[in-house]
Amino acid sequence: MSEATAKRHMGLKTSRAISNTAIHVLLIVISIIWLIPFVCIVLQSFRVENTGPVGYVMPKVWGTDNYVKLFQTDFPRWYTNTFIAALATAVLQTIIVLCMSYTLSRFRFKMRQPLMRFMLILGMFPGMLSMIILYRVLKDLGLTQANAVPGLILVYVASSGMGYYVSKGFFDTIPMSLDEAARVDGATRAKILYKIILPLSKPIVIYTVLTAFMGPWGDYVFARYIAFGTSAGKNVAVGLYDWLNKDQISNCYTMFCAGGVLVALPVTILFLFLQKYYVEGVTGGAVKG
Amino acid sequence: MTQLSDLEFLKLSKGQKFGYRLGRFFTGIPKAIGNFFLKIGNGLKKAGSAIGREFADIVNTFIHGDWKTKLSFFIMGFGCLARGQILRGLLFLLFEIVFISYMILSGGYWLSMLPSLGKVGPSEEYNEVLDAYTTTYHDNSFQILLYGVLTIFFIIAFIYTWRVNVKQNKMAEKILASGKKLKSGKDDLRSVVDDQFHKTLLALPVTGIFIFTVLPILFMILVAFTNYDGTHNGYTNSLFTWVGLDNFNTMLSWSGGxxxxxxxxxxxxxxxxxxxxxxxxxxxxxxxxxxxxxxxxxxxxxxxxxxxxxxxxxxxxxxxxxxxxxxxxxxxxxxxxxxxxxxxxxxxxxxxxxxxxxxxxxxxxxxxxxxxxxxxxxxxxxxxxxxxxxxxxxxxxxxxxxxxxxxxxxxxxxxxxxxxxxxxxxxxxxxxxxxxxxxxxxxxxxxxxxxxxxxxxxxxxxxxxxxxxxxxxxxxxxxxxxxxxxxxxxxxxxxxxxxxxxxxxxxxxxxxxxx
Missing domain, CATH: 1.10.3720.10 (MetI-like)
Structure with a gap:
């Protein structure tokens, strides 16, 4: 190696080292920016001296008062509402989405293309529009306000078939030859689904359950419409949102933070364990669109 | 904008290329719109001839069919029952009975009220027993619109099922004439998890989408042509009614409030x-x-x-x-x-x-x-x-x-x-x-x-x-x-x-x- 190339080599190495250090610094800054709000929420949930919003982060007096107070409000009720709705939705929505996407991926029938096109067009209408009528209908059925939870589950689950894209993309990657071999052996189509496809579909099932759970867990709009005017029917999003209105914020701000921590904790832990499946689902879904 | 040949296009600079593409896109719009209407025209023509064929087929089935087929035109599923397909026959019959009783009991009412969205609003009357004014509620515009639309869908579903029923008779006759056996109820049940498995799987999701998305969207589209609001909620305060394109005029007019x-x-x-x-x-x-x-x-x-x-x-x-x-x-x-x-x-x-x-x-x-x-x-x-x-x-x-x-x-x-x-x-x-x-x-x-x-x-x-x-x-x-x-x-x-x-x-x- 001549001296000149060696020098160039050294130059390249140092410039790469510099750019890598710069990127590391940048990533640290990014991580800080992304984590700051969450750190602040946790810190402020332990603040005792002032229950309203303040301009500083570190509590002057630490304590768990906010968490204690939280359980004297309707918060436990909201939490249970949300949990039941999210759990039921996770189960039912997964079944519906899998039925839909499996069918659209595996079968070729006359109405397939028109159905998919129709759902694409339906998706262009703002979903909120249908809430106005659904609210009135659910009210006639007695599924609003204090009984909001079953009504909410119905609303979340019923139209979930339209979100079939990601899991259809997954089913498309399972080779058709598996089905065909089973057909030759005389298996019915239903049997193929239970015995062959489902055992292979663990990642997409987990992804679907996870997203189906997270939707209702953080939903605001639909819950607002359906729990209209009662405290017992609220979910956490509506309940905590109302704590931040002008009349209540000075008393409830730190309680909002404490509630937020309790709401975020379970999903964050769940996410930590199931991250892999979520990432797979999201990346797959975007490419297959 | 005239189309360039590949060679001419390659000679353009980057900016020109972009301009050319954009130009082509916009000059292409009138043609695209024209094509769109042509397509609609063709579609309508096709649909027209398809409907004609359907009618011809229905009439032919009636003329050439045996008495079982002929009776099926009025009693759905009769042909199936008479030919031993008990399960299918019963389902057809059940659907017809449900449909007719629905139309008599309430469907007719909703349909007849649909053009007016209700005639009598809530009224206050003096109640001697209570010695007070009480409100009695009459028509409900909201329900009329909702159930009116549902009834129309139900009628369409009935016509479709009736047509399927006629087709089944024709096919059954053909199969029997060629000396083969008809499908039994057991075969039908098996097909639910096999040949027709996609219909089984789609039944629940599609019903959900229909009731909770299609119907509400249709309803809200219709609401845009009414005066439904907080003060005309159609039942407890005052009825709402059709107002034509007034709301679109309001939204798209430039005159200030x-x-x-x-x-x-x-x-x-x-x-x-x-x-x-x-x-x-x-x-x-x-x-x-x-x-x-x-x-x-x-x-x-x-x-x-x-x-x-x-x-x-x-x-x-x-x-x-x-x-x-x-x-x-x-x-x-x-x-x-x-x-x-x-x-x-x-x-x-x-x-x-x-x-x-x-x-x-x-x-x-x-x-x-x-x-x-x-x-x-x-x-x-x-x-x-x-x-x-x-x-x-x-x-x-x-x-x-x-x-x-x-x-x-x-x-x-x-x-x-x-x-x-x-x-x-x-x-x-x-x-x-x-x-x-x-x-x-x-x-x-x-x-x-x-x-x-x-x-x-x-x-x-x-x-x-x-x-x-x-x-x-x-x-x-x-x-x-x-x-x-x-x-x-x-x-x-x-x-x-x-x-x-x-x-x-x-x-x-x-x-x-x-x-």
């Missing part, structure tokens, strides 16, 4: 323009910055790759209403951001990020910036997967040719990414147009747009069409008819954008390519 307020059209235009600007920046800032972060993490020699990713992914897990509400309070006048800036001495007076109506763009830019914070982790995930799929030898050969990092990005990474994520970008754009959560939870539309507000609910400078729609339905007046009009217009805009972009995108791939 009473007291010098802005017209609906002006407000709609303002909100629409901001919605489009927002959707554009929300989509592309996230896209490019997310891609940048993904590339930074992917770069050779970066440590803790998994750690950086996990930190960002975890922020997706936290429900948006918590993070957005909290961030909106951080940016409040007495929030942490202002506190920090004041402490550092960089400002002397707290900045009112979301409340200053004299600086609407401050709120708008802040919202877009915060949205970057929301969106990057998600985009980082999506782009990471795709970036890893770019063949590494492309970069190798580019390096050998002496391409700089920027050139590699411009010539390899970006085209590849745009090609693969084209459809995703489109859905993301339309999704952002309807991004209720970010706007409503961050600013709830604030700062208020005073000129627009008095005319049309409390519209703010950061309101999107979707949050405006929501506000209109939540107020005391609850102008549902206006919300429907906005909803329909949102649909028109989204559909138009999708149509244009889909025709321009290079990567509209055949779905089957992925298999």
């Amino acid at each position: 009473s007291g010098g307020t802005q017209s609906y059209a002006a407000t709609f235009g303002e909100v629409l323009i901001w919605t489009l600007i927002w959707a554009f920046f929300a989509t592309f800032t996230n896209y490019f910055l997310g891609m940048f972060v993904a590339m930074a993490i992917n770069k050779k020699g970066i440590k803790f790759k998994k750690g950086w990713r996990t930190i960002l992914v975890l922020t997706i897990a936290i429900p948006q209403f918590i993070s957005l509400l909290y961030v909106s309070k951080m940016f409040a006048k007495n929030g942490i951001i202002n506190g920090f800036l004041l402490d550092m001495g960089w400002i002397t007076q707290a900045i009112d990020f979301f409340g200053d109506a004299s600086r609407p763009w401050l709120a708008r830019v802040t919202v877009i910036l915060i949205n970057i914070w929301i969106g990057i982790p998600y985009l980082m995930l999506i782009t990471t997967g795709i970036l890893m799929n770019i063949p590494a030898d492309l970069y190798e050969s580019a390096k050998i040719d002496g391409a700089s990092g920027w050139q590699q990005y411009r010539k390899i990474t970006l085209p590849y990414m745009l090609f693969v994520t084209g459809p995703y970008l489109l859905t993301s754009f339309t999704g952002n147009m309807n991004n209720f959560n970010v706007i409503y939870l961050l600013t709830a539309g604030a700062p208020t747009n005073a000129a627009a507000s008095s005319a049309s609910g409390s519209v703010g400078y950061t309101d999107l069409l979707i949050t405006w729609l929501f506000k209109i339905t939540m107020g005391a007046e609850s102008k549902y008819y206006l919300a429907s009009v906005i909803g329909i217009l949102v649909f028109v805009v989204v559909a138009l954008i999708s149509l244009i972009v889909y025709n321009l995108l290079p990567s509209i791939k055949n779905e089957e390519d992925f298999r």
